[in-house]
Amino acid sequence: MSAETVRDTESAPPVPALEPRPAPVVPAARSRSAQLVGWVLGTATVLALGSSVMLWQKLSTIQEQLARQSADAGSNAVEARTLARQAQDLARDVAARQAATDARISEVALQRTQLEDLMQSLSRSRDENLVVDIDASLRLAQQQAQLTMSAEPLLGALRAADQRLARAAEPRLARIRTAVTRDMERIRTAAVADVPGLLLRIDEMARQVDDLPLANAVGPGTTRAAPRPETAPARALPWWQQWLEGVRDEARALVRVSRVDQPEAALLAPEQGFFLRENLKLRLMNARLALLARQTDAARADVASAAVALNRYFDPAARRTQAMASAMQQVQTQLRVVELPRVDETLAALATVAGR
Known part of the structure; x- marks a missing residue:
C-alpha cells in the first residue's frame, strides 16, 4: 500500500465494528482440494521428471555400454582373426613337426627292432x-x-x-x-653203391663199343648163319665142287634178309658207324664225369640215352649187344642207390x- 492510503486511513473517523460472519465452508474445501490436486500433480510431475531423467541416464548408460561392447566385439573379432591365423600357422607347424616326429618314430622303431634282434642273438641261451x-x-x-x-x-x-x-x-x-x-x-x-666199381664198369663198356655190330651192317663177318659141317677136308674135294662151293657162298653174301625194327638204323650209312660209336663213347664218358662230379641225375640220363642209342642202331640179336645192354641196365640200377640218405x-x- 502507498503512503497516501495510510494517511487517509489514519485521518478517517473510526467505523463502528461489525459483527463477524462465519466464512463460507465450500470455498475453503475447494481451495484445499485444489491445493491437494496441485500438490499431487506437482509430485507426479516431479516424479515423472525424475523418472524421465533416470530413464535418460539409463538409456545413456545403455548406449555407452552398447558402444563399448560393440567396440570390444570389434576388437575381439580382430583378435579372433589374428588368433585364427596364428592357429592355422601353428597347425601347419604342428603338422610338419608331426610328420618329422613320425619319421623319427619309424626310424626309432626300426632301430629298436634291430636292437631287439641283436639282443636276442646275443642273449641266446x-x-x-x-x-x-x-x-x-x-x-x-x-x-x-x-x-x-x-x-x-x-x-x-x-x-x-x-x-x-x-x-x-x-x-x-x-x-x-x-x-x-x-x-x-x-x-x-x-x-650205397660202389662208385669206383661203377667207374670201372663204364670204362669197360666204352672199350667194348668198337666191337658192337650195327643193325644194318653188311659183309661176310656179319652173317649169323650156323656154320655148315664139313664132311671131308677141302683138299679131298674136286676142283669143280670147290668152285661150286665158292659160287654158292658168294651168292649167299649178295642177298641178306633181316628184320630191322628201327628205320633210323636202316637209313644209317655205313661210313657213319664210326661217328655213331664215337658218340656212344662220349655218352658213356659224360656219364663217368657226371658220376665223378657227384651228379647222379646227369649220369643216369647219359646212361639212359646211351642205352636208347644201343637199342636203336646196333644189332639186338648179337651177344655183345645183349651183354652191353645188360651192363647198362645194371649201371642204371646201381645209380639209383648212389644218393646217400639225408x-x-x-x-x-x-x-x-x-x-x-
Missing part, C-alpha cells in the same frame, strides 16, 4: 647255441657226404651231436636225440626246437 651248432655241423657233414659219396661224415656228425645232447641232459632236447638215433640207424642200414628228420626236429 646255451641250449639255443647248442641247437644252432648241431644244425650247422649236420648241414656241413651232409655236404661233405655228397662230395665224397661216403656216409662216414654224416655218421661222425650224428655221433658228435648225440654225445653233446647226452651231456646237455635237457628234457626239451630229447626229441632231437631221438631223431638223431633214427637217422644213424637209417644211414647204417642204407645200401638227415631230414634231425634237421626238422632242430628247426622245431629253434622255432619254439
